[in-house]
Amino acid sequence: MHASTAGIGRRPDLDAELAQLAGDGYTAVRVLAQHRGRWLVSDGLDDAPPRLVAARGRLRAAGGAPTTGDWVAIDGDGVIAAVLERRGVVVRRAAGAPVAGQVLAANVELVLVVEPLPEPNERRAERIIALAASGGVPAALVLTKADLAEDGGAVARRMARDLGLADGIAVSVHDPDSLTVLWSLLEPGTTSVLLGPSGAGKSTLVNALLGFNRQAIGEVSEHNGGRGRHTTVTRDLLRMPNGALLIDTPGIREAGLWDGGVGQSFADIEELAARCRFSDCQHNGEPGCAVRADGDPERVAAWQKLEREQAWIEDRRAASLARERSGRRFEVTQREARRAKGGR
Numbered sequence: 211m212h213a214s215t216a217g218i219g220r221r222p223d224l225d226a227e228l229a230q231l232a233g234d235g236y237t238a239v240r241v242l243a244q245h246r247g248r249w250l251v252s253d254g255l256d257d258a259p260p261r262l263v264a265a266r267g268r269l270r271a272a273g274g275a276p277t278t279g280d281w282v283a284i285d286g287d288g289v290i291a292a293v294l295e296r297r298g299v300v301v302r303r304a305a306g307a308p309v310a311g312q313v314l315a316a317n318v319e320l321v322l323v324v325e326p327l328p329e330p331n332e333r334r335a336e337r338i339i340a341l342a343a344s345g346g347v348p349a350a351l352v353l354t355k356a357d358l359a360e361d362g363g364a365v366a367r368r369m370a371r372d373l374g375l376a377d378g379i380a381v382s383v384h385d386p387d388s389l390t391v392l393w394s395l396l397e398p399g400t401t402s403v404l405l406g407p408s409g410a411g412k413s414t415l416v417n418a419l420l421g422f423n424r425q426a427i428g429e430v431s432e433h434n435g436g437r438g439r440h441t442t443v444t445r446d447l448l449r450m451p452n453g454a455l456l457i458d459t460p461g462i463r464e465a466g467l468w469d470g471g472v473g474q475s476f477a478d479i480e481e482l483a484a485r486c487r488f489s490d491c492q493h494n495g496e497p498g499c500a501v502r503a504d505g506d507p508e509r510v511a512a513w514q515k516l517e518r519e520q521a522w523i524e525d526r527r528a529a530s531l532a533r534e535r536s537g538r539r540f541e542v543t544q545r546e547a548r549r550a551k552g553g554r
């Protein structure tokens with residue numbers, strides 16, 4: 211039984227999922243963090259501290275490795291043997307890699323898109339919202355450092371509306387009242403992830419919610435160029451005092467699209483596009499273009515840019531898949547040729 215999973219998030223059919231794996235003797239745990247080829251996991255039991263475990267070789271391959279937020283099956287040797295189905299995932303295009311996705315957070319129910327006041331970056335937020343949308347995860351906007359702006363609340367509401375989000379709030383760690391609204395988004399048992407640029411105040415916010423400074427209890431961190439500032443280098447799943455789970459992440463420098471999401475996250479613009487006079491309107495000055503007439507020019511430009519990026523990555527993924535397939539075909543042909551020659 212896994213009645214205790216409440217402490218590490220909801221997963222109602224965990225026992226059935228384990229039963230489906232080949233072999234038995236598995237237990238399910240959740241990945242709290244990843245540390246150099248080891249994973250910090252918890253079974254949600256109050257008296258069992260999180261522990262570091264290894265993973266079976268085939269799970270170490272790029273792409274297949276367990277990540278923060280994953281539910282995993284531990285075998286009789288105490289090693290991660292399988293990653294359970296990911297439900298609600300945020301994936302970006304891996305920076306620098308040929309054609310690969312990188313899972314930023316697994317099994318999340320809400321993405322908190324973090325941008326700092328007084329100058330939140332709407333275009334950066336848009337990308338993260340698209341990544342969330344492609345993983346089927348709703349997003350809410352959280353503007354930090356509200357103490358540095360005139361009326362952060364109003365800015366957050368307007369920006370959320372422009373971005374097509376239901377919720378937009380402004381918070382300051384110097385104003386406990388502002389955190390109350392944030393608490394209402396963090397439902398007990400649900401998992402949320404903070405995504406935004408480095409320096410936005412994500413870790414400070416997490417500490418404020420936790421009520422203590424996690425740095426002091428040995429969080430993995432690096433000093434930033436000797437300037438004495440700590441930078442989060444791991445993605446950490448933390449349990450909040452109200453039973454909500456929250457993943458803190460390092461700053462996102464690049465949020466390349468990986469698997470669609472633009473259509474859903476730009477539903478407002480797509481709606482306008484459906485009203486253009488020509489069904490194949492490119493929205494570049496054609497007569498009767500509803501997108502040009504009624505869309506916010508900057509958002510329209512962002513939409514067009516992300517649409518192009520989405521088409522580009524789709525092409526690259528298709529090409530890479532085709533290469534992989536023909537590579538496999540080539541191997542099979544080679545094997546058959548060897549066999550025909552009586553080799554093996």
Ligand SMILES: Nc1nc2c(ncn2[C@@H]2O[C@H](COP(=O)(O)OP(=O)(O)O)[C@@H](O)[C@H]2O)c(=O)[nH]1
Pocket residue numbers: 354355356357358381382383384407408409410411412413414415440442461
């Ligand atoms: N004025 C103000 N500064 C903040 C607030 N929250 C965080 N900061 C500062 O912003 C800087 C970056 O914070 P940090 O939590 O490390 O950002 P992260 O990279 O997103 O985790 C630190 O110097 C914090 O003290 C806030 O609510 N108001």
Ligand SMILES: [Mg+2]
Pocket residue numbers: 412413414441442459460461
């Ligand atoms: Mg941080």
Ligand SMILES: [Zn+2]
Pocket residue numbers: 483486487491492493494496498499500501502
């Ligand atoms: Zn048009």
